[in-house]
Amino acid sequence: MLLLSLDTSTAACSVALHKDGTLLGAYELFTERTSAAMLTTLLEQVVTHSGFALHQVDAIAVAKGPGSYTGLRIGVSTAKGLCFALDKPLLAVNTLVGMAEQIRAHYPANYRLCPMIDARRMEVYCALFDASGRELAPTSAQIIDEHSFGDWLAQSPVVFFGDGAAKCQAILGSTPTAIFPDQLIIPSARTIGKLATVAFEAGQFEDMVTFEPFYLKDFMAIKPKKAIF
Template identity: 45%
Template sequence: MSTLILSLETSSPVCSVALHRDGSLVGQSELRLEKSHSSHLSLLVNQLLENSQCTLQDLSAVAVSDGPGSYTGLRIGAAAAKGLCYALDVPLIAVGTLPAMAAQVAAYTADAENVLFCPMLDARRMEVYSALYRADGTEVLAPAPLILEADTLAEQLAHHRLLFFGNGAAKFEPFVAGNLNAGFLRGIEPSAIAVGTLAQAAFTRQDFRDVAYYEPFYLKEVYTTTPKVRS
C-alpha cells in the first residue's frame, strides 16, 4: 500500500511544506517571509496538495520538524500537525531539526563518510543550537545549546573534518579561521524535504508520537518577562 506523508518545517523564518510518496518527493513549497507561518502554513499545505492532485484524505501520516528552533514557529507547526492528525486519524511523526539538516547536507557532500556534519541554529548572542552527526545519521554529539568560543569543538576539529552550516554557523567561523578541518556552507536552511525523507524511515518503524501530548523539542526553557508598570 502506498504511503503519502505531508511534512511541515516551521522551526526557522522559512515556512516549508513537502509531500513524499513512498519516500520519493512529490512536491514542495516554501515561503521566505518573516512571521508568516501562522497566516500562510495552511495555504501552503492546501496549494501543495492541490498541485500534486492529492487530498488530505490521501495522507498516511503528518511529519513535523521537532526542533530546536524558533519557539513560536515550532508551536505553530506542532499545532497544525496535531490538528491534521486528529482530524484525519493518521499518525504524527516528529523529526529533529538538526539531524534533518545534517542528512540534507550529507546527501550532497563528496567523501561524506569522512566528514562530521555540524548544523548550527542561531540562539542569539554567541550561542547556537548544535549537534554532530556522521553521514549515516549516527549521532556523535547530542543536540545542545553551545557557547561559541575559541576552544569550542576543539577536540573534534583536531581529529576530524567538520562541515558547519545553518544560520548560526557564520558566528563560529572567525574562531576557526585557518583551521583546515573546518568547512562552512552558506544558505543552508531547515527544509520540509529533509523532514519528509527521515519521516519515511520513522513511518516504517512505526515511530509515532502521541497526538494529545506531543510537544516540540525546544531544548531550552522559554523565558518571559512581565512588563514594567509605569508610574
C-alpha cells in the same frame, strides 16, 4: 504511503508531500512571519496540486526542533490539529537531523557534520554527525568560543552549516579543519518527509496528547551545562 510534512523551525516555512519516499511536491517561503499566515494554505496547495485530497494523506510529519520558539509552536500545533481533524498519525523529526541529511552525501566519510541554528548572542543549537548520519554528539545549546569543538577539529574536518554557523566562522574560521559552505543550508520539509518515511515504516509515531516541540528550554532556564563538544 502518502506523507505530508512541514518545517517551521526557523524564519523559513516549508511543506512537502512524499509518496512512498518519493517527493511529489514542495513549497518553501523565506520571508519573515510567513508561518502563521501561510502554512495552512501551503499545506492544502501542495496536496491538491499534486493531485490528491487532504483526507488521502496517511500521516503528518513535523520538524520538532530545536529552533524558533514561535515557529515550532505554530508548526507542531498545525500538525497536531491536522492529525486530530483527519484522524491520522503524527511523526516528528529533529530539525538538526534533517539538516545533516541535506548535505551528508556531499562530503567524504571522514568529515563530521555540525548543523547549527541561531539561538541568541553567541549561542547556537547544534549537534554532530558523521557522514553516514550517525549521531556523534547530541543536540544541545552551545555558547561558541575559541575552544569550541577543539577535540573534534583535531581529529577530522568538521562542516559547520545553518544560520548559526556565521557565529562559529567568526571565531573558528581560521582553523584549517573547520569547513564553512558558501551556501546557507536552511531546514526543509523535503528532508523531514524523507526521514519521516523511514519512521513511518518503523511505526515510530508520536503520542498526540503528550507530544510537544523540542524547545531545549532546560538549557536556557538553568545554569549552563558542561560543554559536550
